[in-house]
Amino acid sequence: MTARTSLTIVLAAGEGTRMRSSIPKVLHPVAGQSMLAHVLGASPSGAGAALAVVIGPDHQPVAAEIRRLRPDATTFIQRERLGTAHAVLAAREAIIGGADDLLVVFGDTPLISAATFERLRAALKNGAALAVLGFRAADPTGYGRLLVEGGELRAIREHADASPAERAITLCNAGVMAFDGHRALQIIEKIGNSNSKAEYYLVDAVAIVRELGWETAVIETSGEEVRGINTKAQLAEAEQIMQARLRTAALEAGVTMIAPETIYLAADTTFGNDVTIEPFVVIGPGVSISDGAVIHSFSHIVQSSIGRNASVGPYARLRPGTLLGDGAKIGNFVETKAAVLEAGVKVNHLSYIGDAHIGANTNIGAGSITCNYDGFSKHRTTIGVGAFIGTNSSLVAPVKIGNAAYVGSGSVITRDVPDNALAVERGQQTNREGGAARYREMKTRGEPKQG
Numbered sequence: 363m364t365a366r367t368s369l370t371i372v373l374a375a376g377e378g379t380r381m382r383s384s385i386p387k388v389l390h391p392v393a394g395q396s397m398l399a400h401v402l403g404a405s406p407s408g409a410g411a412a413l414a415v416v417i418g419p420d421h422q423p424v425a426a427e428i429r430r431l432r433p434d435a436t437t438f439i440q441r442e443r444l445g446t447a448h449a450v451l452a453a454r455e456a457i458i459g460g461a462d463d464l465l466v467v468f469g470d471t472p473l474i475s476a477a478t479f480e481r482l483r484a485a486l487k488n489g490a491a492l493a494v495l496g497f498r499a500a501d502p503t504g505y506g507r508l509l510v511e512g513g514e515l516r517a518i519r520e521h522a523d524a525s526p527a528e529r530a531i532t533l534c535n536a537g538v539m540a541f542d543g544h545r546a547l548q549i550i551e552k553i554g555n556s557n558s559k560a561e562y563y564l565v566d567a568v569a570i571v572r573e574l575g576w577e578t579a580v581i582e583t584s585g586e587e588v589r590g591i592n593t594k595a596q597l598a599e600a601e602q603i604m605q606a607r608l609r610t611a612a613l614e615a616g617v618t619m620i621a622p623e624t625i626y627l628a629a630d631t632t633f634g635n636d637v638t639i640e641p642f643v644v645i646g647p648g649v650s651i652s653d654g655a656v657i658h659s660f661s662h663i664v665q666s667s668i669g670r671n672a673s674v675g676p677y678a679r680l681r682p683g684t685l686l687g688d689g690a691k692i693g694n695f696v697e698t699k700a701a702v703l704e705a706g707v708k709v710n711h712l713s714y715i716g717d718a719h720i721g722a723n724t725n726i727g728a729g730s731i732t733c734n735y736d737g738f739s740k741h742r743t744t745i746g747v748g749a750f751i752g753t754n755s756s757l758v759a760p761v762k763i764g765n766a767a768y769v770g771s772g773s774v775i776t777r778d779v780p781d782n783a784l785a786v787e788r789g790q791q792t793n794r795e796g797g798a799a800r801y802r803e804m805k806t807r808g809e810p811k812q813g
């Protein structure tokens with residue numbers, strides 16, 4: 363037995379089964395990350411592991427996602443959708459070099475773990491030409507069935523081609539396979555397309571390996587880990603499984619969640635110590651929550667960083683680019699976007715703060731708005747340290763409010779306010795003595811009595 367070190371991974375991410383969507387299947391998100399990102403995150407990487415990804419034509423967004431995640435990957439285009447074996451052969455150039463192992467991975471199995479890939483590779487060590495990953499499915503509809511005879515895997519039959527007896531088999535093909543890299547091309551090139559869909563099925567590699575007199579191996583794993591996502595319903599199931607994993611991990615990390623089943627997390631959410639998340643909070647990708655922060659109910663947070671002991675919500679919406687300093691407070695019905703709120707800033711009620719920088723300890727009164735958009739472009743609002751923005755003010759950007767400046771309630775601020783200045787912009791108030799009584803009399807005169 364010789365050591366197997368070099369590895370080629372072929373990730374089939376082209377046009378497989380469709381999900382009735384204009385978005386390529388592998389870009390559909392699970393817990394805020396594309397399925398592709400999940401699979402790549404679990405796939406072996408590092409020295410000796412070359413990654414080849416097969417994508418469909420016109421799949422620029424998929425190519426961009428691969429570049430973002432793994433700039434070292436080589437991308438191959440499968441021009442026609444002719445099946446999983448055809449997809450793998452699109453990466454022939456990557457396979458022909460003959461690394462020790464060839465791992466074939468599908469882009470639509472987002473729940474798979476790194477350990478499973480390792481187990482599969484380990485199964486090649488005793489000389490098998492092919493190791494297949496199997497799982498028991500309560501409902502095996504749609505999956506390829508593993509035909510095992512006398513303890514040995516003889517073939518895999520796709521659901522569409524299976525006999526009623528074969529359809530009763532619950533041991534299914536997960537899709538992931540490990541080939542002996544030196545024999546892989548020879549095997550996969552023999553695969554034909556004589557089946558009901560006239561597709562080149564990678565699963566036929568099993569029967570070919572047997573015909574060539576070589577060994578196959580089967581590794582079993584849980585169905586929860588390898589369910590392939592072909593439909594929106596399966597996508598929703600995968601989300602539930604992933605959310606359950608993330609909630610458990612957050613609880614284990616010390617996050618307080620009294621109703622974890624109502625809280626949605628992203629795969630990359632990070633938490634400090636003593637974080638509390640109240641029920642019904644949705645956290646999207648790119649969120650970090652520091653020590654002691656509290657996220658109150660019904661808040662929605664994406665691509666934001668929340669400082670120590672900060673408080674968010676209830677009913678707050680933090681959009682991308684929100685940076686909350688330590689002890690900052692975002693209250694109910696407040697929306698922020700591309701906004702830095704330094705330590706101790708308070709925006710307690712009914713505000714929109716966008717494209718803004720707010721200095722430490724500034725207080726933004728209820729209903730105040732940064733008017734960042736003039737219908738053509740976005741403009742910035744800068745507010746100094748220790749300033750006070752009175753209730754219901756409109757700050758028409760671009761505008762700067764100085765340190766310790768004070769803006770009177772209801773002002774529409776269109777010019778910069780210097781440090782320590784008091785800015786008030788509002789119409790003169792007139793009081794008419796007895797005017798209310800005269801008004802009521804006028805409205806009721808000659809009108810029929812109520813009731």
Ligand code: UD1
Pocket residue numbers: 374375376377378379387388416417440442443444445446447448449468469470471504505506507518520534535536537562563564565588589590591592
């Ligand atoms: C496949 C397996 C099936 C297994 C199931 C597990 C085959 C023939 N069938 O079926 O045995 O139980 O996965 O989830 O392998 N793809 C391409 N180009 C193609 C076709 C597919 O790149 O021409 C990619 C897809 O993006 C997808 C993966 O290959 O990520 C699997 O394709 P899909 O159509 O989903 O295969 P299934 O019918 O689910």
Ligand code: CA
Pocket residue numbers: 378379470590591592
């Ligand atoms: Ca699939």
